[in-house]
Amino acid sequence: DVKVTQSSRYLVKRTGEKVFLECVQDMDHENMFWYRQDPGLGLRLIYFSYDVKMKEKGDIPEGYSVSREKKERFSLILESASTNQTSMYLCATHPGGSYEQYFGPGTRLTVT
Amino acid sequence: ELKVEQNPLFLSMQEGKNYTIYCNYSTTSDRLYWYRQDPGKSLESLFVLLSNGAVKQEGRLMASLDTKARLSTLHITAAVHDLSATYFCAVATFLHLIFGTGTLLAVQP
Numbered sequence: 001d002v003k004v005t006q007s008s009r010y011l012v013k014r015t016g017e018k019v020f021l022e023c024v025q026d027m028d029h030e031n032m033f034w035y036r037q038d039p040g041l042g043l044r045l046i047y048f049s050y051d052v053k054m055k056e057k058g059d060i061p062e063g064y065s066v067s068r069e070k071k072e073r074f075s076l077i078l079e080s081a082s083t084n085q086t087s088m089y090l091c092a093t094h095p096g097g098s099y100e101q102y103f104g105p106g107t108r109l110t111v112t
Numbered sequence: 113e114l115k116v117e118q119n120p121l122f123l124s125m126q127e128g129k130n131y132t133i134y135c136n137y138s139t140t141s142d143r144l145y146w147y148r149q150d151p152g153k154s155l156e157s158l159f160v161l162l163s164n165g166a167v168k169q170e171g172r173l174m175a176s177l178d179t180k181a182r183l184s185t186l187h188i189t190a191a192v193h194d195l196s197a198t199y200f201c202a203v204a205t206f207l208h209l210i211f212g213t214g215t216l217l218a219v220q221p
Contacts, residue, residue: 033208040121042200042213043155050207058208090154100145100157101202101209 003027004104006091012110019078021107023091031094032074033101034058034066036087043090049074081111114139116203118212125191126220133215135184135201143204144184146175148197149214155200158186191219 007022023032031050035043035058045058047066055066063085067075078085091104115138125131135144143162147155159168161177161184168175172195174187184201196219202209 031208035211040213043202043211045208045210048208056207092155098143098160098162100147100160102157103147103155105154 004091004093004102006089006104006107008107009105010108010110012112013078013081014112015082017078017081017111019081019109019111021076021078021089021091021109023074023076023104025072025074025093025102027093027095027102028071029093029095029102030071031096032068033092033094034064034074034076035090035092036060037090037106038087046076081109083111085109086111114141114203114205114210116201116210116212118201118215120215121213122216122218124218124220125188127192128190130190131188133186133188133199133201133217135186135203135212137182137184137203137210140179140182141203141205142179144177145202145204145209146184146186147200147202149200150197158199188217191217193219193221195219 003026033048034046049055049068065077089107092101094101117136146158159175164179166177172189177184198214198216200214202211
């Protein structure tokens with residue numbers, strides 16, 4: 001079974017803090033993704049990576065950056081957290097081809 | 113730009129009834145996915161549809177794909193409470209998926 005883990009299930013941070021969300025997968029998948037999920041908006045893609053040290057902007061990259069130094073690990077960074085970044089963050093992996101994406105359990109981030 | 117629209121956004125149905133969730137998308141794609149999300153949980157894959165006319169069934173759920181109409185449907189037969197969840201469709205681009213806004217399904221006894 002594919003296992004995708006995220007570093008925290010719940011996180012509370014203050015405005016202006018630097019926040020790291022980490023995602024680790026154990027299936028050697030090339031592609032990894034960060035989404036945020038908000039009520040009524042579905043899942044929106046923040047960044048994705050199709051190889052180590054490679055990254056691509058998704059639909060809503062502003063205020064975020066990412067890091068992929070190792071194949072199994074994809075980090076999402078909020079350089080200076082703001083209240084409008086309060087959301088559920090979901091990491092996903094994809095082996096390529098017609099297979100589905102596999103999602104981690106999610107991190108519910110609250111910025112106060 | 114690929115857009116994916118789901119409707120309805122919210123569906124309240126009685127146990128034993130049938131209903132259909134619709135997923136329309138705006139440009140050509142060769143892959144469509146359905147996911148389920150329980151409250152407070154992550155997304156679980158239900159179906160992968162790869163070709164025009166594809167139909168897949170699992171229990172009381174059946175998904176179909178019409179690539180010419182750019183439409184996928186998720187049909188629920190004789191709903192039970194355990195099917196209460198949010199259902200998402202997602203359409204593949206070359207590099208990633210575009211998700212619909214989700215349909216919150218509430219099955220009432």
